[in-house]
Amino acid sequence: MKFRNKLKYRIIIAFLALSTLLGALFATTALTIKQRLSTNLIGESIKHILDDYMEKFSKDPDGIHGEPMAPNVVAVVTTPEKLPLDFPISYADLPDGVHDVSENGKQYKVAVNKRHIIKGKEAWGYIQFDVTTPANENRLLYTALAVVLVLFTIIAYFLAIYASKKILKPLSNLSSMVKKQSKKPQQLASHFSDDEVGQLAQALDDYSKRLTDIVDRDKEFNADVSHELRTPLAVIASTAELIQAQENIDDKTKLRLARIERAVKQSTELTETLLLLAREEQKTDQDLQRTQVGKLIKDIVENFAATIQLKKLKVKIIEDDWLQVRAPAAVISVALSNLIGNAIKYTPTGTIQIILKQDRVLVVDQGTGVSDEELPKLFERHYRGNSVTAKGSGLGLAIVKRLCELYNWHIIIHKNDNSGLTAELIFIQT
CATH class of the missing domain: 3.30.450 (Beta-Lactamase)
Structure with a gap:
């Protein structure tokens, strides 16, 4: 031992x-x-x-x-x-x-x-x-x-206590400095003499610099990708608006253009949200508007209208309470879109209930569900259940989990009594 x-x-x-x-x-x-x-x-x-x-x-x-x-x-x-x-x-x-x-x-x-x-x-x-x-x-x-x-x-005991404090004081100071490091770490080695602790501090400085360089490169890459994705999305959106402004457009074409606009909006929100996740930062308080979750859910369900109609599913939106959340609509939309999209994807037939409570949203499906062993693994990246036949990358719930960690929310998924799963997204109001 x-x-x-x-x-x-x-x-x-x-x-x-x-x-x-x-x-x-x-x-x-x-x-x-x-x-x-x-x-x-x-x-x-x-x-x-x-x-x-x-x-x-x-x-x-x-x-x-x-x-x-x-x-x-x-x-x-x-x-x-x-x-x-x-x-x-x-x-x-x-x-x-x-x-x-x-x-x-x-x-x-x-x-x-x-x-x-x-x-x-x-x-x-x-x-x-x-x-x-x-x-x-x-x-x-x-x-x-x-x-x-x-x-x-x-x-000897008291001398040992005194000696241990003197010996470990530089190491304790190093530990305190590491704990107090901000997102832009400061040099540690300059605060210590050229001994074993100083060598450890220098090694930490070198490692921190390598990590900082990697993070900076990732942020630059994500910003570049986000910028490059916004440009074609903006072109698609503006083109759809121009076509929709024409007078000789029939109703069927207008409906399709509306779907294109919603898809562009959803893609823009997803791009913005993924960029926030990559930076691991929230928007500042002054940028956080109060989002009406009920209206947002109706838009999300409308985005899945074609799939719902094709699978002949019933989607019920039950508003037990009027729910507002202080968070960007794009972030809430991405989280709920993943939960609602999963419920639609993995429910072959039946009814999906979306229930709004005072501080949470419940998405109840009648799908095939998962086993007890698979349930804790649903939030792992690229994990897909053994009984899943629909295509997917296994990233949706992992993204929801990261958004919850970023905004101090909670996500719970549990099995229903009969069949299917219930996904519960709990918002911590501030």
């Missing part, structure tokens, strides 16, 4: 782990060295003292027998046959050397010498050194070192 904590916490944990490890290593080393030195020094000392004591005892047995050599040291020389009554019986089994012995709650170092022969008899020499006080001192030392280690860890 990857370690996913913040970089700040990683630094703090690493700092604490290193500090604790070094502190524990130092304490363990110090205690080990002290213990070994203490043990070796005491053992060697009482061993030499015992050897000297045995030599003195050989010369004057009565003069030094059993006398205390120091407040915590007792020397005894005896024979295997005549052990003193107060002599611990367990000492008799100790071999030559220095031994650690616990007795009556006290700790002793006992040196044993069984190699001497005095007056033709085997003599055993013992020196008992009371190390209870040093043992207590060791326990105090252990406690003190533990307290120091805890304090050292606490200090």
Whole structure:
């Protein structure tokens, strides 16, 4: 499993782990060295003292027998046959050397010498050194070192917090600057020194410049395409007007010219809307008129009149409320045209209802619908359902979705109880 904590916490944990490890290593080393030195020094000392004591005892047995050599040291020389009554019986089994012995709650170092022969008899020499006080001192030392280690860890924790803030401050500044970048990004590298963060800032500058160049080229291309499309559309519209102005035009021709004008208007609106999407910008508030959605829907349905008549469909416009939306008519027209057009395209027969509510428009069809698995994918670009037989690019609902994101609207599509789908376009009024 990857370690996913913040970089700040990683630094703090690493700092604490290193500090604790070094502190524990130092304490363990110090205690080990002290213990070994203490043990070796005491053992060697009482061993030499015992050897000297045995030599003195050989010369004057009565003069030094059993006398205390120091407040915590007792020397005894005896024979295997005549052990003193107060002599611990367990000492008799100790071999030559220095031994650690616990007795009556006290700790002793006992040196044993069984190699001497005095007056033709085997003599055993013992020196008992009371190390209870040093043992207590060791326990105090252990406690003190533990307290120091805890304090050292606490200090290391605060130092780690301070160090992490200092280390990560340039990175935090870089992150803040990136978040505050406008549509025209400013240079980042100039605000940082030539270190790792500065190199990252320079890389972001280079990447930002490449993206900006791509976006600028796309905007220029879209503007050029929009301009070039408007010109032939304007020619078609003006030609239709000139023909319609003639006096000898019959009603059938006038109807066809009216359809041409509506198609030109729809194409112009679509071009303008796609240009807005490409720029990812809304019109300014002063440019946003209030659009009467009901009238707009009637015009859209009229544009599909030929298809509706050919498929013998019924389209009902139900105005439960009078709906006005503060948005360009072209944008609303493109969104609703896609929803209504899809309903007409994928409904082989039956009725299509277009219902106007206080803040939304519902388009209810009786088409073949889609499966539950396909429903979430309808807004993906170029996606077309498995059961779809009509031709299409799969871009219509993706365009509607982008328009909703641009104007803070909502689009919901759900299955009907019997058949078909309901598309719900919800307008957020401001």
